[in-house]
Amino acid sequence: MSTVSISAADAFADSVTMLRRQLRHMLRYPALILTAAGVPVAILLLFVYVLGGALGAASGGRDAYVDYVVPGVILMTAATAAQGTAISVAIDMTEGIVARFRTMAIARVSVLTGHVLGSLIQTMLSIAAVTGVALLIGFGPSANAGEWLGAIGVLVMIILALTWLAVALAMAAKSVATASNMLTPLMILPMMGSGFVPTESMPTGLRWFAEYQPFTPFIETLRGLLMGTPIGDSALWAAGWCALITLGGFLWAKRLYNREPAK
Amino acid sequence: MTVDIGRSAITATAVRKAYGGHVVLDGIDLDIPRGSVFALLGPNGAGKTTVVQILSTLIRADAGRMRVAGHDVAAEPDAVRAAIGVTGQFSAVDGFLTGEENLLLMADLNRLPRALRRASAADLLRRFDLTEAARKPAATYSGGMRRRLDLAMTLVGRPRVIFLDEPTTGLDPRSRRTMWDIIRGLVADEGVTIFLTTQYLEEADRLADRIAVLHEGRLVAEGSPGELKRRVGAGHISLRFADRPGYERAAGLLDAVSRDDEAYTLQVPGGDVASLRALLDRVERAALTVEELQVRTPDLDDVFFALTGDVTEQETAR
Numbered sequence: 001m002s003t004v005s006i007s008a009a010d011a012f013a014d015s016v017t018m019l020r021r022q023l024r025h026m027l028r029y030p031a032l033i034l035t036a037a038g039v040p041v042a043i044l045l046l047f048v049y050v051l052g053g054a055l056g057a058a059s060g061g062r063d064a065y066v067d068y069v070v071p072g073v074i075l076m077t078a079a080t081a082a083q084g085t086a087i088s089v090a091i092d093m094t095e096g097i098v099a100r101f102r103t104m105a106i107a108r109v110s111v112l113t114g115h116v117l118g119s120l121i122q123t124m125l126s127i128a129a130v131t132g133v134a135l136l137i138g139f140g141p142s143a144n145a146g147e148w149l150g151a152i153g154v155l156v157m158i159i160l161a162l163t164w165l166a167v168a169l170a171m172a173a174k175s176v177a178t179a180s181n182m183l184t185p186l187m188i189l190p191m192m193g194s195g196f197v198p199t200e201s202m203p204t205g206l207r208w209f210a211e212y213q214p215f216t217p218f219i220e221t222l223r224g225l226l227m228g229t230p231i232g233d234s235a236l237w238a239a240g241w242c243a244l245i246t247l248g249g250f251l252w253a254k255r256l257y258n259r260e261p262a263k
Numbered sequence: 264m265t266v267d268i269g270r271s272a273i274t275a276t277a278v279r280k281a282y283g284g285h286v287v288l289d290g291i292d293l294d295i296p297r298g299s300v301f302a303l304l305g306p307n308g309a310g311k312t313t314v315v316q317i318l319s320t321l322i323r324a325d326a327g328r329m330r331v332a333g334h335d336v337a338a339e340p341d342a343v344r345a346a347i348g349v350t351g352q353f354s355a356v357d358g359f360l361t362g363e364e365n366l367l368l369m370a371d372l373n374r375l376p377r378a379l380r381r382a383s384a385a386d387l388l389r390r391f392d393l394t395e396a397a398r399k400p401a402a403t404y405s406g407g408m409r410r411r412l413d414l415a416m417t418l419v420g421r422p423r424v425i426f427l428d429e430p431t432t433g434l435d436p437r438s439r440r441t442m443w444d445i446i447r448g449l450v451a452d453e454g455v456t457i458f459l460t461t462q463y464l465e466e467a468d469r470l471a472d473r474i475a476v477l478h479e480g481r482l483v484a485e486g487s488p489g490e491l492k493r494r495v496g497a498g499h500i501s502l503r504f505a506d507r508p509g510y511e512r513a514a515g516l517l518d519a520v521s522r523d524d525e526a527y528t529l530q531v532p533g534g535d536v537a538s539l540r541a542l543l544d545r546v547e548r549a550a551l552t553v554e555e556l557q558v559r560t561p562d563l564d565d566v567f568f569a570l571t572g573d574v575t576e577q578e579t580a581r
Contacts, residue, residue, distance in 0.1 A: 006341060010374070017371040025359045028400065096355035103319045104420070105345035106372050260322045 011107035018114020036084050037126040040077035041133050063138055070134045071223040072195025077130050078159050081123035082166040083183035089115050089170035090179035109254050112167055119163045141226040151225040158218050161242040164249030171256040189215045214241035272297040272424050272456035278327030280313055287313045289480035300450055300457045302471035309477045311460035315428045319349045332424050348422030350413045352429035358402035362393050362412050369419035387415040407438030427459045446470055464566055484570050495561045495569040498534035503555040513551050534558050
């Protein structure tokens, strides 16, 4: 009898199958997508109309502030979506179907790649919705076609990193509630960077943190591509952070999945 | 023990598993011939599910050697996975997907040729009487329907060895009978080997060629249903008395195996016509007033009483 081995092509096919499973879940319960897009849209409107007048006073009023804040809100959308991913992974791991997958001759990690790819699509849709609303309320990006593509590429990179991290955290969590809570700091990080106000306006200690945490190069790169502000070495930092978080999240998640299910 | 690998679907030697300091399996040996139905009988918490989890590669044993469908469980888990199907006691269906989508998911993961996917799903839906519900989400299914879908999903990959972990626990009597018919059909039509766990002696009796009894991590008996039943005896007769004096008097006269002082009830071994007649004669002669009399066929309690002298605690937490 021949031994069974799982090739890279099989692993790819299994991941596509698992992605299809995720997309079906989404289509069956579209409320999840609407919530994922709804919260960031509300935050966008809140910042622009409630706080925008005051926050934009120094730089040219509410209209200038829309242009400033949108990249930060887009990153917050990605962070909110990562929390959604963590919750859905944590729920999935409690289901009998995942135990079934473990006893089948399939690429083990495909359950997780299915979640990550599904979340990538869902997050890009949410970001498209947020960007659409932003354009309606006066967001005026200066990006040309190439810069738009660049922005999409950067976002894909960032979402993959955040999602793999979310998957790993969800599997490390003992319950669905813990999984959700573990991701909350991720939603606050865009605010503690250059997303909503310039870091120069912060007290020294916080400012130091804001300048070195990953969301600041993420936001500066995205803002540079969309609005034409200087990017400098932010792109390099963003790429480095993404590579590090993606690899770390992937290896951690994979190890947690291969661990024996707890009794 | 001598093991003929060509003939055996499942073999296990000295399998042990402990969680922390708690020993769950304390040296299990198995040799299950191809094309047979094997039932592992035991109460909750006996370690039945752990045996299934180990043989189906879900968890690793601490010690022992096992082969399933010709492959070493520890060394070639993917080869074992390709040859087995598992239906656990907890539903392993995707509740968000419809019955048909669940089967198509299994078809994709088993890498069925594209042309066969839909035909295979339609065929299984028909066989398991799920055609009407095919396009409804599995979350809306009844317990019996979900269990049938679960088993149908297991069959998509055409497994040679099927593990059924308490396939009828929690089902109503009618769904249980349907499930039994399906399981018998699998062995007759496809020649698969079935490893079944159950808490019900009746279920093991009806389905299995061989039964092993698991008690505190060890196999305490193994044999055909007939052999096992001979060791267990005919069952017992339960007698309830109206008041304490009558009950106490009867307890002194009859050879009760167990007594319930609150319900004034005695359990007396026996259950065939001869033992029942003898018992009634003694009741008559002693002029005892019996409120209620029940003849019980042997159940798991009787098996354990006969084999270990212990009374099972059905609700023991695992």
